[in-house]
Amino acid sequence: MAMISFSRRLRRTPYSEGVEAAGVKNYTIYNRMLLPTVFESPVADYRHLKENVQIWDVSVERQIEISGPDAGKLMQLLTPRDLSKIQSDQCYYVPIVDDAGGMLNDPVAIKLGENRWWISIADSDLLYWVKGIALGMKLNVTVHEPDVSPLAVQGPRSADLMARIFGDQVRDIRFFRYKRLSFNGRDMIVARSGYSKQGGFEIYVEGSEFGMPLWNALFEAGQDLNVRAGCPNLIERVEGGLLSYGNDMTLQNTPMECGLGKFCNSPDGVEHIGKEALQQALAQGPNKQIRAISIQGDPVLPNIQPWHLFQNNQPAGLITSAVWSPDFQTNVAIGMVDANFWNEGTELTVSTPDGERTAIVQKEFWA
Amino acid sequence: MAMISFSRRLRRTPYSEGVEAAGVKNYTIYNRMLLPTVFESPVADYRHLKENVQIWDVSVERQIEISGPDAGKLMQLLTPRDLSKIQSDQCYYVPIVDDAGGMLNDPVAIKLGENRWWISIADSDLLYWVKGIALGMKLNVTVHEPDVSPLAVQGPRSADLMARIFGDQVRDIRFFRYKRLSFNGRDMIVARSGYSKQGGFEIYVEGSEFGMPLWNALFEAGQDLNVRAGCPNLIERVEGGLLSYGNDMTLQNTPMECGLGKFCNSPDGVEHIGKEALQQALAQGPNKQIRAISIQGDPVLPNIQPWHLFQNNQPAGLITSAVWSPDFQTNVAIGMVDANFWNEGTELTVSTPDGERTAIVQKEFWA
Numbered sequence: 001m002a003m004i005s006f007s008r009r010l011r012r013t014p015y016s017e018g019v020e021a022a023g024v025k026n027y028t029i030y031n032r033m034l035l036p037t038v039f040e041s042p043v044a045d046y047r048h049l050k051e052n053v054q055i056w057d058v059s060v061e062r063q064i065e066i067s068g069p070d071a072g073k074l075m076q077l078l079t080p081r082d083l084s085k086i087q088s089d090q091c092y093y094v095p096i097v098d099d100a101g102g103m104l105n106d107p108v109a110i111k112l113g114e115n116r117w118w119i120s121i122a123d124s125d126l127l128y129w130v131k132g133i134a135l136g137m138k139l140n141v142t143v144h145e146p147d148v149s150p151l152a153v154q155g156p157r158s159a160d161l162m163a164r165i166f167g168d169q170v171r172d173i174r175f176f177r178y179k180r181l182s183f184n185g186r187d188m189i190v191a192r193s194g195y196s197k198q199g200g201f202e203i204y205v206e207g208s209e210f211g212m213p214l215w216n217a218l219f220e221a222g223q224d225l226n227v228r229a230g231c232p233n234l235i236e237r238v239e240g241g242l243l244s245y246g247n248d249m250t251l252q253n254t255p256m257e258c259g260l261g262k263f264c265n266s267p268d269g270v271e272h273i274g275k276e277a278l279q280q281a282l283a284q285g286p287n288k289q290i291r292a293i294s295i296q297g298d299p300v301l302p303n304i305q306p307w308h309l310f311q312n313n314q315p316a317g318l319i320t321s322a323v324w325s326p327d328f329q330t331n332v333a334i335g336m337v338d339a340n341f342w343n344e345g346t347e348l349t350v351s352t353p354d355g356e357r358t359a360i361v362q363k364e365f366w367a
Numbered sequence: 368m369a370m371i372s373f374s375r376r377l378r379r380t381p382y383s384e385g386v387e388a389a390g391v392k393n394y395t396i397y398n399r400m401l402l403p404t405v406f407e408s409p410v411a412d413y414r415h416l417k418e419n420v421q422i423w424d425v426s427v428e429r430q431i432e433i434s435g436p437d438a439g440k441l442m443q444l445l446t447p448r449d450l451s452k453i454q455s456d457q458c459y460y461v462p463i464v465d466d467a468g469g470m471l472n473d474p475v476a477i478k479l480g481e482n483r484w485w486i487s488i489a490d491s492d493l494l495y496w497v498k499g500i501a502l503g504m505k506l507n508v509t510v511h512e513p514d515v516s517p518l519a520v521q522g523p524r525s526a527d528l529m530a531r532i533f534g535d536q537v538r539d540i541r542f543f544r545y546k547r548l549s550f551n552g553r554d555m556i557v558a559r560s561g562y563s564k565q566g567g568f569e570i571y572v573e574g575s576e577f578g579m580p581l582w583n584a585l586f587e588a589g590q591d592l593n594v595r596a597g598c599p600n601l602i603e604r605v606e607g608g609l610l611s612y613g614n615d616m617t618l619q620n621t622p623m624e625c626g627l628g629k630f631c632n633s634p635d636g637v638e639h640i641g642k643e644a645l646q647q648a649l650a651q652g653p654n655k656q657i658r659a660i661s662i663q664g665d666p667v668l669p670n671i672q673p674w675h676l677f678q679n680n681q682p683a684g685l686i687t688s689a690v691w692s693p694d695f696q697t698n699v700a701i702g703m704v705d706a707n708f709w710n711e712g713t714e715l716t717v718s719t720p721d722g723e724r725t726a727i728v729q730k731e732f733w734a
Contacts, residue, residue: 136500
């Protein structure tokens with residue numbers, strides 16, 4: 001165990017004051033910004049998330065704003081996903097790849113209008129890629145990081161809490177759609193989305209000065225709903241098979257390897273970066289792919305580097321995220337498994353820091 | 368205070384085993400990788416660095432390798448610094464800016480040959496920028512992050528220690544020059560450079576498997592030199608005015624504001640990204656610039672966000688790094704000061720979390 005040395009370079013957020021007052025115990029660093037990982041304990045946080053409602057400081061989901069006449073053209077160049085049907089109240093999960101088809105990021109694109117988009121990023125400086133492409137291709141756009149710090153409201157009681165602040169219209173927001181709703185006189189993008197399987201919303205708070213007032217308003221309104229500060233929870237995330245860029249996939253992986261082939265659907269004639277490489281990858285089929293994997297035996301400590309998978313001493317892939325699940329009473333894991341070993345029920349050996357264990361490929365994730 | 372949650376995403380290094388065995392107490396995260404910040408204590412580490420020799424795991428200085436027929440052309444496009452005279456045994460500190468002249472990174476470029484360069488980066492995913500520019504401009508290069516993890520040997524006894532491993536020829540390496548020297552049969556780039564003012568070397572260890580053997584060899588060879596594990600030291604860095612990207616400068620700053628105008632010397636007719644913006648900035652002169660600043664009174668705790676500077680309630684700039692210096696018996700600081708207030712001796716007020724203090728603009732850094 002070791003402490004973090006804080007510095008300006010590891011940016012605080014508009015909610016850091018509230019996060020600290022709520023007793024945050026651990027952080028990770030994500031997009032050079034503080035992201036809470038534990039409040040009470042991983043298991044207590046998990047239990048609470050599944051039964052109540054939590055407020056999450058996910059300011060680390062930085063936005064890249066693309067605006068100008070070529071914004072739509074650039075956005076389509078950036079992703080293999082067909083954007084021809086996205087509406088101006090819609091969010092799309094979009095793989096972003098380089099010219100070799102390697103994953104640069106797996107963000108959510110938000111269409112704000114014909115000539116204005118946000119990209120809500122995972123953990124890499126995608127801003128540099130988008131700016132580089134825009135400049136190199138001489139596109140007529142401006143690209144910058146606006147002062148937007150998302151706040152997530154997650155858990156089964158999230159609609160009830162949100163309705164108290166934004167009105168009952170929040171209940172009509174469909175999954176991966178958004179409405180512009182007002183708080184303290186400021187319109188905010190409120191989307192039905194979030195990095196859990198428990199349901200909820202993400203509020204794209206534009207203007208840091210609105211951060212703590214909204215944080216406080218949500219806590220005051222939710223006292224009888226047992227509202228608490230929370231954060232993306234490793235156990236719940238792995239049970240649900242929510243991938244983490246940098247953990248479960250890197251620049252070395254194609255979308256097909258990550259199980260994101262269905263998002264590589266741009267039709268013939270629509271150009272995007274990496275098209276040729278992905279068509280080739282699609283034609284050949286991946287030779288490894290992400291799988292749900294259970295690890296037998298007592299609870300493991302979460303992995304901090306990949307664990308190697310074997311069968312009869314033959315390499316079979318990597319476990320990239322692993323943790324004990326109290327609800328499913330097994331160690332749940334995400335792994336990148338070689339094609340020869342990826343069928344449901346395949347028994348493998350995983351090498352953990354505490355010795356070898358049996359690992360079994362699952363048909364699907366747990367939740 | 369809070370703990371770090373470790374994960375695969377926050378990469379370990381080839382030396383992490385040695386760093387942990389040496390009793391690392393604090394880390395920061397730099398380029399999504401672990402960078403030690405404290406072993407014994409900031410002051411004990413500082414004292415030892417100034418008097419002995421330390422081995423630093425600076426794997427976080429990731430390399431971007433550019434190779435191919437257009438490598439030199441791309442490298443010159445990326446920086447305002449004139450590269451026409453750089454030799455194939457030389458390193459250059461190179462500001463990298465976007466088309467608006469904003470700092471994207473302040474790395475060291477290493478010319479390996481006419482068609483092969485490394486860029487040893489500060490804390491941002493410059494790889495994404497370089498790849499984006501290369502692709503957008505259709506340059507004939509390949510760009511990737513190789514398996515290179517620099518190890519720094521710093522302090523007044525560093526040449527003595529290095530000579531025991533690499534031979535007396537290390538003494539002939541001039542500042543920001545390198546030689547290819549052999550360890551365990553592997554040639555390594557050994558440069559006279561490093562992120563301290565105490566003198567020393569950086570070994571660009573290519574191949575993670577050479578990491579711990581070299582680490583161990585240096586420790587064994589240096590026992591009588593009082594060798595110790597160390598890391599960039601905040602006190603020593605601020606005394607010496609070594610800037611930190613993300614702390615003392617960001618994308619919002621031009622090189623002129625950072626005092627790096629002398630590195631913007633590419634002649635007329637040589638194109639680079641941001642040329643027009645920087646020519647304009649140079650013509651107008653900066654309206655704020657980095658200065659050494661002393662803060663009066665008792666020792667301050669190092670800042671974790673910028674502290675505002677004032678004079679008679681008028682904003683005068685920001686303190687971006689601050690810490691107590693035992694050797695100079697004052698709080699030493701780096702700040703970005705507005706033009707009206709940046710002259711030597713100007714008395715300002717700085718607002719710290721513990722109240723207001725007097726801050727005085729210095730002529731130069733302390734060491």
